[in-house]
Amino acid sequence: MHALTLTAEDIAAGVERLAAAIRGNTDGKALALVGIRSRGDEVAERVLNLLSSEDRELSFGVLDISLYRDDFGHLHENPAIKESDIPFEVEGAHIILVDDVLFTGRTIRAALDALSDYGRPAKIELAVLIDRGHREMPIQPDYVGITLDTRRLDHVLVSLEGTDGADEIRIVEQENQ
Amino acid sequence: MPRKDLLDIASLDRADIDHLLDQSVPFKELFTRSVKKVPALKGKSVLMLFYEPSTRTHSSFEVAAKRLSADVTNFDVAQSSITKGESVRETVETLQAMRTDYIIVRHKASGLPGTIARLTRASVINAGDGAHAHPTQALLDAFTLKEKFPDPAGKKVLIIGDVLHSRVARSTSTILKRIGVEVAYLGPGSLVPRAGPENIRRFTDYKQAMDWNPDVVYLLRVQMERQDVQYFPSLREYHKLYGVTETRLEEIRKRGLYIMHPGPVNRGVELCDAVMDYERSLINDQVENGIAVRMAVLYWLKPGAAIA
Numbered sequence: 110m111h112a113l114t115l116t117a118e119d120i121a122a123g124v125e126r127l128a129a130a131i132r133g134n135t136d137g138k139a140l141a142l143v144g145i146r147s148r149g150d151e152v153a154e155r156v157l158n159l160l161s162s163e164d165r166e167l168s169f170g171v172l173d174i175s176l177y178r179d180d181f182g183h184l185h186e187n188p189a190i191k192e193s194d195i196p197f198e199v200e201g202a203h204i205i206l207v208d209d210v211l212f213t214g215r216t217i218r219a220a221l222d223a224l225s226d227y228g229r230p231a232k233i234e235l236a237v238l239i240d241r242g243h244r245e246m247p248i249q250p251d252y253v254g255i256t257l258d259t260r261r262l263d264h265v266l267v268s269l270e271g272t273d274g275a276d277e278i279r280i281v282e283q284e285n286q
Numbered sequence: 287m288p289r290k291d292l293l294d295i296a297s298l299d300r301a302d303i304d305h306l307l308d309q310s311v312p313f314k315e316l317f318t319r320s321v322k323k324v325p326a327l328k329g330k331s332v333l334m335l336f337y338e339p340s341t342r343t344h345s346s347f348e349v350a351a352k353r354l355s356a357d358v359t360n361f362d363v364a365q366s367s368i369t370k371g372e373s374v375r376e377t378v379e380t381l382q383a384m385r386t387d388y389i390i391v392r393h394k395a396s397g398l399p400g401t402i403a404r405l406t407r408a409s410v411i412n413a414g415d416g417a418h419a420h421p422t423q424a425l426l427d428a429f430t431l432k433e434k435f436p437d438p439a440g441k442k443v444l445i446i447g448d449v450l451h452s453r454v455a456r457s458t459s460t461i462l463k464r465i466g467v468e469v470a471y472l473g474p475g476s477l478v479p480r481a482g483p484e485n486i487r488r489f490t491d492y493k494q495a496m497d498w499n500p501d502v503v504y505l506l507r508v509q510m511e512r513q514d515v516q517y518f519p520s521l522r523e524y525h526k527l528y529g530v531t532e533t534r535l536e537e538i539r540k541r542g543l544y545i546m547h548p549g550p551v552n553r554g555v556e557l558c559d560a561v562m563d564y565e566r567s568l569i570n571d572q573v574e575n576g577i578a579v580r581m582a583v584l585y586w587l588k589p590g591a592a593i594a
Contacts, residue, residue: 173312176324176354176585186288187326187585189305190312226321 112263115255117276120238120269123254124152127236128159130252131205139166141197145208145220146173151271152238152254153207168197172206177219199228205252209267211237214248239278241265288588291403291410294419295460303428303464306582310429313585314578316353326585327354330387334360335377335402336413337393342549342573343413343423347390350580356388374398378405387589391415409589417453422583423548424457426576428465430568431502433575434544439466444495446472446528447506447556448517450479454548455506459486470498473506473528476517492528496537502568503538504546505530505556521555530557535564544568 131140140160144153150171157169172195175188206220217235224233236252241259255278259265262283270276287302295303316322332351336344351358361381381389388409391399396416403410414420428438435441443462449455449471459469463485470487471478472495478488489495508524518524525531530538530545535558538545545557545567553559561567 176326178326186588190309190585192312192315194315222325226323227319 112282113280115278119255120276120278123238124155125159127152127238127252127254128156131156131236132160132163134251135203137163137165138203139168141168141170141199141202141204143170143172143195143204143206143220143224145206145216146171146191146193148267148269148272149206149208151269152209152236153205154271156207156236168202170195170197172220172223174216174219174223177223179215179219193223195224195227199224199230202228202230203232203234204230205234205236207236209237209269210239210241210265211235211248211250211253212241212243212265214244214246217248218246239265239267288586290588290590291399291412292421292583292587293400293403293410293412295421295424295457295464296419298421298464300464303425303461306425306579306586307429307432307465309582309586310425310575310578313581314575317574317578323353323355325355327351327356330354330356330589331385332356332358332388332390332584333381333384333386333408334358335381335389335391336360337391337398338414340392340414342576343392343420346573346576347411347413347422347580350577350584351388353577354581354584356584359386374402375405378402381408382406388584388587407590409587411583411587414453417451418456420453420457422576422580423454424461425583426572426579427454427458427504427546427548428461429579430546430572430575431462431467432465433571434568435501438462440468441502442468442470442498442500443502443504444470444472444489444498444500445504445506446495448477448508449473449506450477450517451509452506458504458548470495470500474518474524492534500543502544502546503530507548507550508552508555510552521552525555525558529555530561532558532560535560539564539566542566546572549573 142153142157144150157167160167171193173191173193175190234251237250238254239257240250240253241257243261259280264281266279268275268277348358386408390411390413391402392413393415396418399410399412399415412419412421431438445455462469470489472489475490545561545564547569
């Protein structure tokens with residue numbers, strides 16, 4: 110059953126909220142935005158575009174966390190790995206990790222492990238386009254674009270133009286939860 | 287499709303080959319980081335079962351497994367019961383009891399890794415069996431070639447040397463054909479099998495082979511230890527007829543050809559010392575890429591399928 114759809118406008122507003130909150134909290138300091146594949150990289154790029162009008166040093170990176178997942182061996186097939194691209198000095202950087210949906214927190218746990226293998230950042234914050242709740246780890250976002258009230262087994266399906274051809278978010282409800 | 291074992295190239299389809307070659311790219315990217323290790327195979331065990339000496343392949347697999355955080359055990363043949371007459375079957379049963387997840391096998395008998403694969407739930411990777419196959423060498427060769435020629439279809443690779451005794455020649459030409467590369471052999475008539483695959487050209491004359499216009503010259507190692515008969519008069523003679531001499535290196539440089547060799551190099555036999563400084567020598571790339579490709583293979587295989 111299909112319960113709720115968010116439009117391109119909702120997504121744009123969410124991205125703007127992220128950028129505004131980051132702007133308000135970081136005060137022109139040098140930042141590195143790191144998007145988690147896939148779709149976190151596209152969200153990070155959009156936030157970066159909104160921040161780039163300011164006079165500050167901005168870096169951008171992409172992280173693939175497949176090799177850091179904690180469900181290796183539980184899957185029938187290991188996830189295909191894509192390249193990570195962290196073209197800036199991680200040591201001492203102020204990094205904002207960006208993802209599309211925050212759910213259990215396991216992806217973020219993996220991303221923190223992956224980032225630390227590039228160096229020791231001065232600070233890591235977390236920005237997510239959507240927080241849908243149901244954490245399984247003690248991980249909370251610093252910046253949220255959209256907060257969604259979902260049930261544990263609902264599916265939150267995110268499409269973004271660069272990855273999927275169009276901007277849309279659908280929540281598909283599961284019966285018998 | 288992921289599978290339990292990697293025994294040869296012939297049993298891989300084109301999609302598997304493309305997948306493994308693509309997946310080797312992000313593994314190679316890890317080598318530029320300060321921490322080169324990832325936790326993907328944390329808690330898994332890899333057992334190295336080498337019945338034949340090998341420094342390069344052995345250490346390449348070991349580095350690959352360790353960079354994936356697996357635990358590596360060397361089942362050292364010289365120190366093991368194999369020398370006390372323990373059969374392969376007994377050895378494998380012992381390994382099975384150790385609940386190892388991956389077994390890397392090298393043996394002089396063609397087909398032995400396949401036999402072991404049928405006896406165990408562990409994933410078996412053939413690291414070279416007799417004159418049969420050396421699939422990870424083939425994958426690293428194809429990967430190295432693709433780094434220089436992203437679209438390798440129609441490129442020409444001339445494999446020079448002891449094709450007859452070479453599992454590298456077999457596996458590497460199989461994979462190159464699969465990705466659309468043209469392959470030809472050059473060597474003494476006694477070392478280039480007449481009954482080879484139909485679509486592989488054979489040359490016995492160096493000049494004629496160069497007139498075929500290869501893009502890459504791939505030199506095989508002359509395997510002194512595997513020749514019980516003399517297949518050519520002398521090493522000096524071999525170097526003169528088929529080796530990359532300084533004069534030939536000049537021609538290779540003018541034509542802009544790449545040089546590959548699976549190592550270890552017999553200097554002054556397959557190639558002269560100057561090749562080591564040749565700007566289009568891919569020999570060191572092959573070593574580095576070997577680790578990335580072996581990581582991709584370990585990550586791709588799925589141990590644990592039922593024993594037949």
